[in-house]
Amino acid sequence: MLEGKIAIITGGAQGIGAAIAKRYLHDGARVMIGDTNQQRGEATLRELAAIGDAxxxxxxxxxxxxxxxxxxxxxxxxxxxxxxxxxxxxxxxxDFLDLAEEDFDRVLRINLKGPFLCSQAVARHMVERVRNGGVPGSIINMSSINxxxxxxxxxxxxxxxxxxxxxxxVLALSLAEYGIxxxxxxxxxIRTDMLEDVLSDPAAKERMLSRTPLGRAGDPAEIAAIAAFLASDDASYITGQTIFADGGRLPLNYMVPVNT
Structure with a gap:
């Protein structure tokens, strides 16, 4: 699906980011992963190098x-x-009443300002390429049911x-004229390190499953499959959209039985 494509994946050292990197490599892309965790990033790179050019x-x-x-x-x-x-x-x-200003700023700086900075830098490169007769590209943001x-x-x-x-x-509308x-x-x-504490606590796991109609946590590879689709030509007429992969949680307005 992505033969010859070149991708940057931020937060690619573990979890969903690493799963996307693996899927992209399997689909023929070359991948640059960026992460603040250098030790984990280098360990992941050793795994990725066995699959493709990363x-x-x-x-x-x-x-x-x-x-x-x-x-x-x-x-x-x-x-x-x-x-x-x-x-x-x-x-x-x-708790909202106890939340420190610096912690609020840190999360917004990484989770929201980061995608703005990365998208702007990459989009400038893509727009220049389009103006010179090249093909447009694709930007994929990691949102959440939250x-x-x-x-x-x-x-x-x-x-x-x-x-x-x-x-x-906003970015979809801003970049549409360039085909980006x-x-x-x-x-x-999704079954990542972040979720392991929930899955290891029976009460917390039951609460999670009670609001998940499919009755299980998702796998990072399932998110990677969506990322591969959105980056591919199969999604050539899709822009400005968020695809929610939540096991049916968002439409739910009641609890479901849990089989443990």
Whole structure:
């Protein structure tokens, strides 16, 4: 699906980002992963190198200089950028009344400002290529069901994902004249390291499953499959959309039986 394409995946050292990198490599793309966790990133790169042509660069998406360097390193290594996946993100749990300003700022800086900076840097490259007769590219933002619903002790995370939903729409309209598509993926409960604490707690796991009609957590590979589709020519007429992969949670307005 992605033969010959070149992708940047932020937050690619683990979880959903690493799964997307693996899927892209299997589909024929070359991949640059960026992450602040250098040790984890280098370990993931060793796994990815067995699949295809991948690189890693330590980068903080909330830093304009790091973003510039990440894009420049990708172009230097591969010659171009066709796909950007804005996957890097953090969470911070705190009661609203106790939430510190610096923690609110940190989450918004990474989860919302980061995708803005990365998208702007990559889009400038893509627009120049289109103006010179080249083909447009695709930008994919990682949203969440929390762009629609909310968790009381996840104030900055929920706010940042609501912002991602609107950023996706605005960028899609801004870049449509160049044929650059911008979409988002909104995962529900996905089996990553972040979810392991929930899955290891029987009561917490039952609460999660009671609001998930399909009766299970999702797998990162299932999100990666959507990212592959959105980056491919099969999605050539889709832009400004968020695809929610949540096991049926968002339409639900009641609890479902849980088989444990």
């Amino acid at each position: 690189r890693f660069m330590a980068a903080d998406v909330s830093s304009r200089l790091d973003v510039h360097n990440l894009v420049a390193a990708t172009v230097e290594a591969f010659g171009d950028v066709d796909i950007l996946v804005n996957n890097a993100g953090v969470v911070h749990a705190a 762009a629609v619903v909310a968790i009381p002790d996840q104030v900055p995370y929920s706010v940042s994902k609501g912002g991602i939903a609107q950023l996706t729409r 598509r911008v979409n988002a993926i909104g995962p529900g409960s």
